Amino acid sequence: MRATAIDRFGGPEVLSFRRIPVPEPAPDQVVVRVDSAGVGTWDIAEREGRLAKMFGIQARFPWTLGSEGAGEITAVGDRVSGLRSGDVVYGTIWSTTATTKAGFYAEYAAVDANHTWPKPSNVTTEQAGALLIDGATALRGLVDTLKLEQDEKLMVFGASGGLGHLAVQLSRRLGARVFAVASGEDGVALALRLGAEEAVDGRAGDVLGSAHRFAQYGFDAALVTVAGEASERALTTMREGGRVAYPWVNQRPPPKGPTTVRLLGYNGNIDRPLVSKLNGLVEAGAFEVHLGMTFKLDQLGDAYQAVTSHHLGRIAVLPHAESVGVR
Numbered sequence: 001m002r003a004t005a006i007d008r009f010g011g012p013e014v015l016s017f018r019r020i021p022v023p024e025p026a027p028d029q030v031v032v033r034v035d036s037a038g039v040g041t042w043d044i045a046e047r048e049g050r051l052a053k054m055f056g057i058q059a060r061f062p063w064t065l066g067s068e069g070a071g072e073i074t075a076v077g078d079r080v081s082g083l084r085s086g087d088v089v090y091g092t093i094w095s096t097t098a099t100t101k102a103g104f105y106a107e108y109a110a111v112d113a114n115h116t117w118p119k120p121s122n123v124t125t126e127q128a129g130a131l132l133i134d135g136a137t138a139l140r141g142l143v144d145t146l147k148l149e150q151d152e153k154l155m156v157f158g159a160s161g162g163l164g165h166l167a168v169q170l171s172r173r174l175g176a177r178v179f180a181v182a183s184g185e186d187g188v189a190l191a192l193r194l195g196a197e198e199a200v201d202g203r204a205g206d207v208l209g210s211a212h213r214f215a216q217y218g219f220d221a222a223l224v225t226v227a228g229e230a231s232e233r234a235l236t237t238m239r240e241g242g243r244v245a246y247p248w249v250n251q252r253p254p255p256k257g258p259t260t261v262r263l264l265g266y267n268g269n270i271d272r273p274l275v276s277k278l279n280g281l282v283e284a285g286a287f288e289v290h291l292g293m294t295f296k297l298d299q300l301g302d303a304y305q306a307v308t309s310h311h312l313g314r315i316a317v318l319p320h321a322e323s324v325g326v327r
């Protein structure tokens with residue numbers, strides 16, 4: 001099969017598009033024919049070896065990259081129950097210690113069965129490949145960290161990005177009133193289309209003015225996906241005692257908020273109850289995992305570059321899209 005793998009951690013130069021054997025499932029794994037694999041900021045950390053260091057993983061090479069994806073099961077390990085060849089699932093391969101990583105940037109991936117879930121019925125397999133990490137992290141922030149309640153006024157800062165555009169839809173479904181700070185006119189249009197009640201361009205718009213008009217007495221809660229001055233300025237519009245969640249605790253410094261708000265750092269921690277809840281909310285009505293750009297398997301370097309440039313929603317690699325020859 002074709003895959004993008006590395007023989008050492010490093011910059012874009014370590015990426016190698018090549019042919020490797022289709023993985024065999026370990027007893028607790030399934031093998032998935034990968035239709036779609038999400039690309040996020042964490043993938044660059046994976047390529048550079050920062051994720052392996054963070055999780056204490058002894059790397060074994062070649063290492064096939066890619067931490068989330070979706071597709072049809074083609075083989076099932078001896079100890080797996082409840083999953084069959086032909087099931088369409090989405091899942092994550094976040095860290096692996098047992099074998100060389102057979103990640104999602106490949107035509108087939110070996111995934112622990114307990115890290116797969118049925119694809120929500122109302123999104124395409126292409127979309128599902130880019131739903132899990134940002135979707136579960138958004139939900140962890142909204143439900144477990146912010147404990148968002150019906151009719152509360154919520155600011156989503158970074159609302160046109162991967163996590164943010166999913167958070168806009170999930171928080172609406174949880175009954176919140178959503179104010180979106182998005183990037184660019186195209187980002188504002190996306191946030192409004194996905195259900196934000198009001199949206200402003202956080203790079204060029206009057207964020208404070210729009211925020212004050214929307215939440216005269218201040219926001220009850222905020223989900224912040226971007227560090228830095230712009231989001232910190234926006235947090236001055238929180239009410240006293242307002243809650244602010246940010247998904248990078250212990251990795252980077254917390255945002256600086258007013259002393260009257262509660263800053264709540266968290267990490268995604270994807271588990272079965274969380275993803276079951278995610279599936280339920282996604283399937284409760286129309287839902288869009290917006291794929292701003294898609295790439296072929298041999299264009300992973302371009303996909304990584306796109307992640308750090310202006311983009312809407314998620315970016316995905318489609319391993320079975322028609323591709324140029326193998327080097």
Ligand SMILES: NC(=O)c1ccc[n+]([C@@H]2O[C@H](COP(=O)([O-])OP(=O)(O)OC[C@H]3O[C@@H](n4cnc5c(N)ncnc54)[C@H](OP(=O)(O)O)[C@@H]3O)[C@@H](O)[C@H]2O)c1
Nearest residue numbers: 137158160161162163182183202203225230267268310311
């Ligand atoms: N701990 C976990 O488990 C976990 C899991 C997932 C994500 N995360 C973290 O969550 C963060 C967000 O992830 P993501 O996948 O959503 O990344 P992303 O797709 O890059 O989203 C960030 C968004 O913020 C926008 N933005 C930047 N400055 C802005 C401004 N001044 N006003 C309005 N929007 C602005 C960016 O717009 P442009 O398009 O212009 O760049 C982009 O759309 C990252 O730090 C990631 O590491 C953590």
